[in-house]
Amino acid sequence: xxxxxxxxxxxxxxxxxxxxxxxxxxxxxxxxxxxxxxxxxxxxxxxxxxxxxxxxxxxxxxxxxxxxxxxxxxxxxxxxxxxxxxxxxxxxxxxxxxxxxxxxxxxxxxxxxxxxxxxxxxxxxxxxxxxxxxxxxxxxxxxxxxxxxxxxxxxxxxxxxxxxxxxxxxxxxxxxxxxxxxxxxxxxxxxxxxxxxxxxxxxxxxxxxxxxxxxxxxxxxxxxxxxxxxxxxxxxxxxxxxxxxxxxxxxxxxxxxxxxxxxxxxxxxxxxxxxxxxxxxxxxxxx
Amino acid sequence: xxxxxxxxxxxxxxxxxxxxxxxxxxxxxxxxxxxxxxxxxxxxxxxxxxxxxxxxxxxxxxxxxxxxxxxxxxxxxxxxxxxxxxxxxxxxxxxxxxxxxxxxxxxxxxxxxxxxxxxxxxxxxxxxxxxxxxxxxxxxxxxxxxxxxxxxxxxxxxxxxxxxxxxxxxxxxxxxxxxxxxxxxxxxxxxxxxxxxxxxxxxxxxxxxxxxxxxxxxxxxxxxxxxxxxxxxxxxxxxxxxxxxxxxxxxxxxxxxxxxxxxxxxxxxxxxxxxxxxxxxxxxxxxxxxxxxxxxxxxxxxxxxxxxxxxxxxxxxxxxxxxxxxxxxxxxxxxxxxxxxxxxxxxxxxxxxxxxxxxxxxxxxxxxxxxxxxxxxxxxxxxxxxxxxxxxxxxxxxxxxxxxxxxxxxxxxxxxxxxxxxxxxxxxxxxxxxxxxxxxxxxxxxxxxxxxxxxxxxxxxxxxxxxx
Numbered sequence: 001x002x003x004x005x006x007x008x009x010x011x012x013x014x015x016x017x018x019x020x021x022x023x024x025x026x027x028x029x030x031x032x033x034x035x036x037x038x039x040x041x042x043x044x045x046x047x048x049x050x051x052x053x054x055x056x057x058x059x060x061x062x063x064x065x066x067x068x069x070x071x072x073x074x075x076x077x078x079x080x081x082x083x084x085x086x087x088x089x090x091x092x093x094x095x096x097x098x099x100x101x102x103x104x105x106x107x108x109x110x111x112x113x114x115x116x117x118x119x120x121x122x123x124x125x126x127x128x129x130x131x132x133x134x135x136x137x138x139x140x141x142x143x144x145x146x147x148x149x150x151x152x153x154x155x156x157x158x159x160x161x162x163x164x165x166x167x168x169x170x171x172x173x174x175x176x177x178x179x180x181x182x183x184x185x186x187x188x189x190x191x192x193x194x195x196x197x198x199x200x201x202x203x204x205x206x207x208x209x210x211x212x213x214x215x216x217x218x219x220x221x222x223x224x225x226x227x228x229x230x231x232x233x234x235x236x237x238x239x240x241x242x243x244x245x246x247x248x249x250x251x252x253x254x255x256x257x258x259x260x261x262x263x264x265x266x267x268x269x270x271x272x273x274x275x276x277x278x279x280x281x282x283x284x285x286x287x
Numbered sequence: 288x289x290x291x292x293x294x295x296x297x298x299x300x301x302x303x304x305x306x307x308x309x310x311x312x313x314x315x316x317x318x319x320x321x322x323x324x325x326x327x328x329x330x331x332x333x334x335x336x337x338x339x340x341x342x343x344x345x346x347x348x349x350x351x352x353x354x355x356x357x358x359x360x361x362x363x364x365x366x367x368x369x370x371x372x373x374x375x376x377x378x379x380x381x382x383x384x385x386x387x388x389x390x391x392x393x394x395x396x397x398x399x400x401x402x403x404x405x406x407x408x409x410x411x412x413x414x415x416x417x418x419x420x421x422x423x424x425x426x427x428x429x430x431x432x433x434x435x436x437x438x439x440x441x442x443x444x445x446x447x448x449x450x451x452x453x454x455x456x457x458x459x460x461x462x463x464x465x466x467x468x469x470x471x472x473x474x475x476x477x478x479x480x481x482x483x484x485x486x487x488x489x490x491x492x493x494x495x496x497x498x499x500x501x502x503x504x505x506x507x508x509x510x511x512x513x514x515x516x517x518x519x520x521x522x523x524x525x526x527x528x529x530x531x532x533x534x535x536x537x538x539x540x541x542x543x544x545x546x547x548x549x550x551x552x553x554x555x556x557x558x559x560x561x562x563x564x565x566x567x568x569x570x571x572x573x574x575x576x577x578x579x580x581x582x583x584x585x586x587x588x589x590x591x592x593x594x595x596x597x598x599x600x601x602x603x604x605x606x607x608x609x610x611x612x613x614x615x616x617x618x619x620x621x622x623x624x625x626x627x628x629x630x631x632x633x634x635x636x637x638x639x640x641x642x643x644x645x646x647x648x649x650x651x652x653x654x655x656x657x658x659x660x661x662x663x664x665x666x667x668x669x670x671x672x673x674x675x676x677x678x679x680x681x682x683x684x685x686x687x688x689x690x691x692x693x694x695x696x697x698x699x700x701x702x703x704x705x706x707x708x709x710x711x712x713x714x715x716x717x718x719x720x721x722x723x724x725x726x727x728x729x730x731x732x733x734x735x736x737x738x739x740x741x742x743x744x745x746x747x748x749x750x751x752x753x754x755x
């Protein structure tokens with residue numbers, strides 16, 4: 001019958017298409033917007049962060065970087081606490097992406113100091129030697145702020161005149177770094193993750209000189225870009241003459257120092273390798 | 288031989304085929320370029336020629352320029368023949384061709400300038416997206432009016448898929464492109480966060496259904512009997528598969544969002560329906576295979592059949608691989624790795640493009656009243672395309688599995704065994720391999736275009752082609 005009635009056929013096909021649409025696309029609005037999923041600490045973007053986000057969109061960063069940490073061991077250890085619905089309520093559009101050619105950025109905020117990001121955006125290979133990320137040095141151009149106020153109003157984000165005045169003289173790179181530093185850092189997950197350092201802090205390689213070359217290799221790969229190949233410091237402090245007990249060095253490397261921009265390496269290196277780096281750092285101590 | 292005895296509007300079909308060829312070559316060329324950019328980052332020339340800006344042009348030129356462009360040609364061609372009716376308005380179709388090319392050009396230029404909504408396959412900023420809506424409306428009206436005024440009462444299964452694609456694309460596009468304009472070149476999505484993601488992948492996955500599945504199936508159901516000379520094995524199986532396909536597809540978008548904050552039940556439904564989709568997908572595959580009963584010798588003798596049967600075979604593989612990726616456990620492993628581009632390109636380079644190649648090889652001789660310029664070149668094109676695609680996909684599957692294994696590897700104390708960079712540097716050899724496969728595919732495209740252009744422009748009027 002339908003084979004002879006195109007108009008009825010069209011209507012029926014539309015209805016068939018709409019069933020799954022209603023259940024899996026329209027109905028979830030109610031579940032997703034459940035007030036229980038709201039997170040009070042999550043704040044809208046400031047004008048500078050919003051402009052940074054728009055540059056992220058313009059440059060198509062989402063083609064290589066995702067922004068959702070999945071509740072999987074490998075994701076959580078590598079990137080941080082898994083993502084919550086309430087963290088994305090101000091994201092129009094979402095920027096979850098579909099391919100991790102580069103690492104996930106949902107929790108990049110606070111992982112590195114600003115200086116690291118500036119250097120890395122201008123010349124990624126200077127910080128991560130075999131990275132395949134393009135150079136974004138051209139972002140040092142002045143930020144176009146002509147639409148900022150209209151954008152803030154359209155998205156209903158709160159701002160005061162001084163927020164807008166602050167944009168004067170900023171570069172696109174400033175905006176980008178401000179955005180990256182905001183990502184995923186509204187909820188205090190770093191502090192919670194840090195508490196994970198437990199157990200007796202005694203270096204198992206104390207007086208074991210054979211692990212020093214391995215410790216140096218780890219240092220060269222993971223630490224040298226910020227602390228310098230010669231340990232004299234760059235983005236990070238100088239480690240050339242570090243005078244601290246093993247346990248304290250271990251704690252710093254393992255858990256990071258959030259407010260100083262020292263990332264935590266515990267989940268990516270593991271205790272053994274952190275102790276080996278510690279042994280290496282102690283071995284270069286001059287007194 | 289003149290099929291215009293019936294007065295079909297075929298000039299515009301020629302136009303759409305020509306332009307889809309142009310955009311197809313652009314898309315594959317850009318694909319090769321961006322694959323090289325991933326392997327050699329110094330090939331990025333920011334701001335305009337960086338991977339982040341070029342990749343959306345590659346996907347848009349492929350899906351919309353090459354895919355939709357050809358489907359517009361063949362919807363117009365097939366609909367007229369299946370309804371035995373001249374196109375409702377050839378003038379409107381000519382306007383449509385102009386508008387189509389303006390849109391694809393605008394899309395390429397605006398995306399290169401960084402004007403993007405960022406949502407995959409829905410990147411175009413609102414003024415361009417509005418033009419797309421106009422384009423789709425006039426196209427749909429033309430096809431639907433031709434069907435309404437048809438002289439052949441029965442609607443063959445191809446017309447079903449055509450009608451579903453017209454209405455499906457319209458619904459998807461309108462909903463996912465809803466936005467808040469800020470200026471002529473900037474807008475924000477109307478939805479936020481998790482809602483936006485769920486709407487996007489409802490759109491994204493059903494673009495696969497309504498652009499990369501229903502239209503090539505319409506072509507396949509028309510071309511296979513025309514090429515082999517024997518009817519399709521089971522019309523009824525085609526009908527059942529049709530309704531279950533368009534019903535189930537719309538439930539599956541969230542399989543792109545497994546393990547994200549999208550509600551669990553939405554993910555589970557997507558997973559279940561993805562598995563169920565194997566049935567209607569394979570109904571089409573079986574319909575193709577069983578239609579070949581007693582005709583398999585044509586795989587040797589008839590190059591059109593070769594394209595179509597390889598195409599439907601890749602479709603079959605694609606619709607087994609897809610549902611397996613939609614399972615939570617497997618997704619946890621391979622999602623976000625190169626496995627997925629490997630999967631996608633089996634569908635686009637293997638299934639969709641092989642069917643479009645067949646359609647062009649079938650219609651061009653008929654439209655121009657001459658034999659194809661060179662059959663050996665057709666065969667060369669075929670084997671290079673299949674080889675290039677397999678190198679691409681297999682390389683990416685291995686790369687994906689390796690990177691996934693490394694990313695998930697842990698030490699005895701539970702910490703991760705590899706840093707992200709340690710996994711990335713292992714990808715370089717595979718990226719060289721992918722670029723190599725893509726380059727082979729590009730060469731096959733050039734041979735194809737050469738053959739078609741030679742056929743179109745041949746001056747000596749050849750003998751009338753044999754009635755199939």
